[in-house]
Amino acid sequence: MKALVTGISGFVGSHMAEYLLRQGVEVVGTIRNRSRMEHIRHLLKDIRLVECELRDPFSVETLIDDVRPDLIFHLAAQSFVPTSWNSPIDTIHNNVAGQVNIFEAIRRFGLDTKMQIACSSEEYGHVEANEVPIKETNPLRPLSPYAISKVAQDYLGYQYYKSYGLHVIRTRTFNHTGPRRGENFVTSNFAKQIADIEKGKKPPVLHVGNLEAKRDFTDVRDVVRAYWLALEKGEPGEDYNIASGTCCTIAEMLALLLSFSKEKIEVKTDPSRLRPSDVEILLGDYEKFHKRTGWRPEIPFEQTMRDLLDYWRAQP
Numbered sequence: 001m002k003a004l005v006t007g008i009s010g011f012v013g014s015h016m017a018e019y020l021l022r023q024g025v026e027v028v029g030t031i032r033n034r035s036r037m038e039h040i041r042h043l044l045k046d047i048r049l050v051e052c053e054l055r056d057p058f059s060v061e062t063l064i065d066d067v068r069p070d071l072i073f074h075l076a077a078q079s080f081v082p083t084s085w086n087s088p089i090d091t092i093h094n095n096v097a098g099q100v101n102i103f104e105a106i107r108r109f110g111l112d113t114k115m116q117i118a119c120s121s122e123e124y125g126h127v128e129a130n131e132v133p134i135k136e137t138n139p140l141r142p143l144s145p146y147a148i149s150k151v152a153q154d155y156l157g158y159q160y161y162k163s164y165g166l167h168v169i170r171t172r173t174f175n176h177t178g179p180r181r182g183e184n185f186v187t188s189n190f191a192k193q194i195a196d197i198e199k200g201k202k203p204p205v206l207h208v209g210n211l212e213a214k215r216d217f218t219d220v221r222d223v224v225r226a227y228w229l230a231l232e233k234g235e236p237g238e239d240y241n242i243a244s245g246t247c248c249t250i251a252e253m254l255a256l257l258l259s260f261s262k263e264k265i266e267v268k269t270d271p272s273r274l275r276p277s278d279v280e281i282l283l284g285d286y287e288k289f290h291k292r293t294g295w296r297p298e299i300p301f302e303q304t305m306r307d308l309l310d311y312w313r314a315q316p
């Protein structure tokens, strides 16, 4: 069994590769010339890397013809919401074109590859108080260019399944974190600031944005297990929420992180961290996915956050 992981050098990609290797699967991953290798350096002897620009149809066709994967985990994306405000077209082009190129190449070579596409809870966007927990049937009211790009990826998955019978599973994953999370994202950003304060690298002031938002966090190691199950047991063409089924405010998440440290830390709002519009609440219902695959999140949030802080403490 051969799996192709797009964005293998990223946060989720590196955990996905580890999980697949444990299943005895042959792993091929895409990188770009500017990809950083630190998350997958320990895997290099066990995986094959192919340089590929997913936005370029020729590059993708060559990749798919060469690899002819049984499974694709399509994780590569511009995934940071604030970047999408600054470069909306680039985010939309990157996320949408990459996926269309993969679908078209799979079609061209007539492959029966099973594909998981990484959609997002951001697609739900504005959610009314009486609309939680969010089911797959909730309306999509995207609030950022990033969210728009994910709605497009999601519906393209549906359309290519309906039009051409491609085996596509759409996973709508809520926030996820754990070791190696990029330092821009809130959990990692706060954990890194605490670790830097502990190391004496920065004064004991922690900068924050909107602490009122509510998010549903799952451990990345539970998420990659869900992606595997999505292709093993998911129904082609379907969408599935991947979530923990609980949520907390960003302030509560910060309080948890601070409770792991002995430092006295002042918390300060940095207006540049506030967004033109922020999704107020994301709380997912993963019952549909559970019924189909038996998946449940297993790693407690407290453990995830301890592991994340320890990850940053161990960085030079």
Ligand SMILES: C[C@H]1O[C@H](OP(=O)(O)OP(=O)(O)OC[C@H]2O[C@@H](n3cnc4c(=O)[nH]c(N)nc43)[C@H](O)[C@@H]2O)[C@@H](O)[C@@H](O)C1=O
Pocket (backbone or CB within 6 Å): 079, 080, 081, 119, 120, 121, 122, 173, 174, 175, 176, 184, 185, 186, 187, 189, 207, 208, 209, 210, 211, 213, 214, 215, 250, 273, 275, 278, 279
């Ligand atoms: C499901 C979804 O999950 C992620 O999107 P996100 O929710 O935007 O993630 P985040 O970690 O950037 O923000 C979470 C919340 O935290 C608030 N917040 C407060 N203070 C800071 C702060 O200082 N930095 C950041 N980044 N956020 C802050 C911020 O305003 C927001 O309300 C991506 O993986 C995305 O790819 C995805 O698909």
